[in-house]
Amino acid sequence: MTSRFVPPAGAPRVLATAQLAGSFGDGAFLVCSALFFIRVVGMSPGQIGVGLTIAWAIGSFAGVPLGALADRRGPRGTAILLAVATAGSVGAFLTVRSFLPFVLVACLYASFQSGLGAARQALLAGLVEPDRRTEARAYMQSTANAGLAIGAALGGLTLQFDTEGAYLAIFAVDAVAFLVTGVVLTRLPSVAPAPPTAGGEPRLAVLRDRPYAVLTLINTVMLLYMPMLSLVMPLWVVERTDAPRWLVSAMLVINTVCVVLFQVRIARGVTGLRSATRFVRLAGLVMLACCAVFALSAYGASAWPTALILLAGVVLQVVGEMFLAAGAWEISFGLAPDRQQGQYQGFFGMGIPLARMLGPVLLTTLVMGWGAPGWLVLGVVFLAAGLAMAPAVRWAERTRSGSLSLLPEATPVDSSRIPAVPLTDAP
Incomplete structure (x- = not known):
């Protein structure tokens, strides 16, 4: 019987193995990259922030045109091509010694990463039966978190050396990790490419799909939890509470471990669009409760009661x-035409970089500027977005009963015919 930690044999296991390799490299890279550009290259934190934005x-x-390329080719x-290109862009960072080359290479890196994500999602859609896609995506997310954690630990060890050679070694490790991703x-x-578009049909049909754009916008709002956890919570703990500072690290560890242990189990509760919208609605309710608990931490009487409140909030x-995650995956796959999964997944995936780009300014202004009331406002925003998903999905379904449902679908691939690849066989 398949372990809840090891994906089923075949396409899900291979995809999760590839995800593990890439996320391991990224975990090490993300921990060390900023300090490399500050200490070795001599850039300022402001330059790094502008360049990454x-x-x-x-x-x-x-991600959209690269996803469309995956559909056509x-x-x-x-x-595979984008995994190799990502490795090349990481390798190019080894030669960066000023701001403009940094921006250029960072743009290539971000573009290839976004395209790789879209192509990987299209690959999953082509190789895994529709009713198993969300579960397979959950395995990929679980292994990604595990890889990030292991890579971050390696990056943390590298920070202790704090030498140019150590940083360059981590960049090389990340480049090799993406080459391994391509090999896996x-x-x-x-998967057969989509047939040529009919006369008059736009190449990037997703850009004219207003219901899907609304779904993507709602998901982007919900994804504001990412800068909330990675940026706002550390600032809140340090500046607005009496909790010990090490709690910031503990909260991130709790998040990572919970996703590794429970994401697959939770995703199995999603069996279609109805359950997916229910899960997103529940996510909005839980995020509201989370924000209310974080707001309460501002009134903690002492360090340890405040710490317990914060830990309850992060859970x-x-x-x-x-x-x-479970609901959004099902929605993103279920409402995208099968022959256009690449461009649709690329479009839906825009929510992650947009949330990371816009979230820091919005959330620091709201939460650090307004304090506890800001947390409550943020919670209401999460709740409103969660509740809005169901009518948006129904609107998208109605449009699929029209023009989009008439598009020919790609022939699905029977994933049972894919040879089993043990997780430990990844090079």
């Missing part, structure tokens, strides 16, 4: 995160 703005939009070959993806069978946060 530009890069992820461009990268968020690049086949997602397997496109994903070669173990999957090809609610990760529960809401897992509900949201």
